[in-house]
Amino acid sequence: MEHQRSYIYTPPESDERPAKRQKTDKGHPHSLRRERLQTFREIWAEQETRIQACLKTTLEEADEATQENIVRFVAAAAERDQELRASIPTGLIVAGPSIASHGPYFERLGRQVKESTNSAYLVLTSGESPNLKTLLKNLIKKATSLADDDDDDDLGRTTGPSRNGPRLLDFDLGHLQKWQRSINYRTIVVAIQDSEAFDSHVLSELIDLLHAWLDRLPFVLLFGIATSAESFEDRLSSNALRYLEGEKFDVTQSDEIIEELFSTTIASTDVALRVGPNISRRILDRQKDHVQNVQDFFDGLKYAYMSHFYANLTSIFLRDDLAVKNLPPDVFEAVRNLPSFRRWVGGMLEDGRAQDARNALQSDKYLFDQVTQNVTSGQAILNAISGAALVLTRLRQSLQISQKVPLSSIWIKAASGEMLNSPMLREMMLSVKRMSSDKFLQLLGSLQDLEQTYFPIDLDSYQSKLDVMISENDGAVLKTQHDVRNDTLRTTVVAQKVLLSKHKAALSEQDKAYSELVAQFQDELDQYFNTTFIDPKELFLIEILMYDLKSPHTEVFQPKPRFAVERALAAPHDYLGCECCSGEGTRDGEAALFSTQPATAILYQLYVESGSVINAADLWSAFNAMAGGEEEDDESKTMALFQRALAELRYLGLVKPSRKKTDHVAKMMWKGL
Amino acid sequence: MLPDEILEQLNAEFPCREFQLRQLAALYSPQLPSPSLLVAHGLTATGKSSIIKLYLSLSGLAHAVVSSRECITGRHLLERTTSSCLDALDEHYDETNDRRPYVRTENISALAVNLAKMLEGREKFVLVLDGIDRQREMPHTLLPALGRFGELIPNLSIILITTLAQNLALHKPGVPHLYFPPYPRAAVVEILSLNPPKIFLEPPSLDLYPDYTTDVAAEDDAWLWNRFLGAVWESLSKHTGRDLVSFRNTSMRIWRDFVKPVVDGTFGTRDFSRLMVNRKHLFQIDDAVLDRLITSSSTTTQTNGVISVNSSRAAVKRNTIQHSLPYYTTHLLIAAYLASYNPSRTDTTYFMKHTDKRKNKRKVRTDAGVSKSKHRRISRHLLTPSPFPLDRLLAIFRSLLEGPVPQLADLGTQIATLTSLRLLVRVGGVGTGDALDAGAKWRVGFGWEWVRGLGRGVGIEVGEYLVGGVDG
Ligand SMILES: Nc1ncnc2c1ncn2[C@@H]1O[C@H](COP(=O)(O)OP(=O)(O)OP(=O)(O)O)[C@@H](O)[C@H]1O
């Protein structure tokens, strides 16, 4: 094979196509597709506006402080005297490790800078700056094209040798000087968007050059930094550092933004379709473990919505303008096949409502009414859970419970039905029981804006009662009987032993009354949580209301290419599903070797067992023993198979000819990494 | 201006350079002939550029200065030289030259032709090439050719400014040199004493202190600054950063901290010795001599206008927020560091999962991979990182983590991202389009301090996994 450029592969004839698994269900997977698509668009549009609004406010809020500082910094640089400029004013913008968000950030920053100061703003990225010359060309191009907006005679400006005299080379900053002379900006801001990705030598040279021109061109440098200002500094030459004079600006981290997004989308108290706790957890974990990126969060959520409407016929019930007569019968069949429908009907039978059960099974009209009703009520229940999660988060905050748990984790716990009886809730209720009047006031305050939504407790009446009590107590802090601070610890030394004994301080009248008020509040709160934190999985029609399927979400967002290749080679049966590859050995999960497996798979398994350099002859004899036939002339065929298999392994990047030892191949990849 | 007046002014502005100035005045006067080539050399910040530039502009000679710092290539230098000379002629003779014949200066002979053309029939012209030793992409022939320009163009004098005279390959004997020696202590102190900074940024109100006039203040400033300079030189700059600019920077960095008790009113302006005792710490730490981008004083003054006592740069460093990296990214980086600094044959001892992991750490720290000779060992983390293949990184990564980690594509994405951030540096295999080519190798692009911090963030003491430990 080595001597041929190519060879013609003639596949063995006769064989029929391997039987494909065919979809057997008779339902129309595309039934009502257009309507579902429509519903998806409408419901997603709501989420999308919410996300955009949230992004706008959170990002802007987050940006605002830093961007204001940066703008002020640039403005201050503009004020400096031309002559006194010994070093380039430099802003180090630590924008965090999610480099995908740096681009938009610098765009927003540029708008701000141009709006509020009379500056030119030029962004450079590493991609367009492989060396100093190209970098300068780009810089000049960007600057002078800014001016192009209002004058179009760029013929005289650019590189072509003008007949009038010596020309400027196209990386000569003299171009900028000319341009600056005509426009006269106060400062020229050069923003290096992804500083780490720049060659540090190029950066140092750039700084040196800009510094040399500083007496003619009022430069300000901004560096976007993903890691830390210190490690960036360490990369610059000390000469370059001498030319810079900097200030550091920290940009809000994107995990805070993700948390904010989570609470306005997934944990919102007003959404038609819920994304379930499992997917939510996956989306969040991915953010925490691998990427920090708003766009990924957005994509994950959107994909979940799409999957729901694409694969689930019953999702059509999320529309609110439905009529029975427009719905094909298989929609109702689909509903009747839902596990939660079965539970529901089972419940009816247990209650002795046989007629209702019959109706549900037989009458589409009856079922339609029930489903539409239950979808609405189910949405309300799920919204209430989100509301309660929010209440719980606020309570924890205002009680200053030390372990900080973000809303996202609380919500996930609640949505998986694990909140009731959880230590977290218990601990919180205990703190409520013990809270003093100042905490109580704070707590009421923090819940104020929730009142109208899903929160049945009448806060105002508590507020007024509490106000009265406090004023009767001359404004002093009231305590409950459970407050530990009412217990004084008594230490007595009895026969060399330290005895600690608790002593209950006597409660004043006011404190008693206050204790009762707190107890009442706690009861109501307990009641509220007990009725709200139900397990959503038990809900009728939860399959319509909530999307929480692991597949295909994981396959799409977290594919495992290497694992897939390794598995295909080690256990070909998993993919081929054919007789020849499945042996008894595969039972216990361990892959096993069979002579009937594809040659590449056999060779791969031999490969996995060997060390980091493999003798090709040994490999061949092992392969021959495994896959070869009895007769002599089989050997050439086996050899062909062997060579092809080895070539395939090489193509996959698994082996490489070894330079260290002749007749050996080097193992490049280990299984399971 | 008369030559004597010029010299007087120059000597006032640039003290301690009488000799060089006299030489310049003798060599470049409008009346007398000048050498066709002069090499002015001296270490950095010895005043070469400033003095020569100022002398020439005062002398009334036609001259042009081209700075090599601003020229990206040798060709660029030639082009700029032509146009600067034309500019200089325009300005000096107050005329507009026809520039059409000078469209191109592709090479050194074109430059010779151009210069000869434009200087024909004129008076003496001085061309200064500043920092010629640091010219990027300079053709070998440039310097010897410049040396011969005088033979072709009699009215042209060239001054080459360089740091060291030895490495200029002029191939021409008998070129006059003008040496700018580094300033000794007395000189630097004298030069910096010319412009003492203020003690009081806002002068004390005249109502309260009617006799503290601006004159008195200026006198105090000068007195204290002078003494302070001496102290800075003795304790800090003598040992490192002796040149004028470094010394000035160092002094300016700690000046505000130094005079703080005076501004507070704790000490008087002339309590120099008590001030020294009180501010001793400023002269003991080396923060001030380091060139840093973010100066502590700039941050503190920005925040509240008051300079805090605790403005040591180390403290600032500690206070900086580090953006937390994703969990697995952090582990990948730690694994990469270990892969770069541990020899691969020790991996089985450190990272095999067969026993309790904690037993692995440090078990072999004294003898693993280090010869038993009595030579002093250099701690591993001080050496350059060595390259490692991808699978080794992944294997160490997995052994650092407790549970199993799925083989997600996200891991590959992260390695690619870290590579683009240059936290991982790819060596070899660069040609292939595959960012994660199994044949390629990587090195880490960060240091020990940083990785230790990363490790502590996720509860890993990186030093325990490092062969040889880190007690150095
Ligand atoms: N004798 C002096 N008196 C006053 N100021 C001086 C004196 N010598 C140097 N300086 C100042 O020191 C600074 C550095 O000087 P300059 O740039 O001329 O040095 P240089 O020798 O050209 O350095 P380099 O080799 O790095 O180019 C300038 O701000 C200059 O004003």
Ligand SMILES: [Mg+2]
């Ligand atoms: Mg100089």
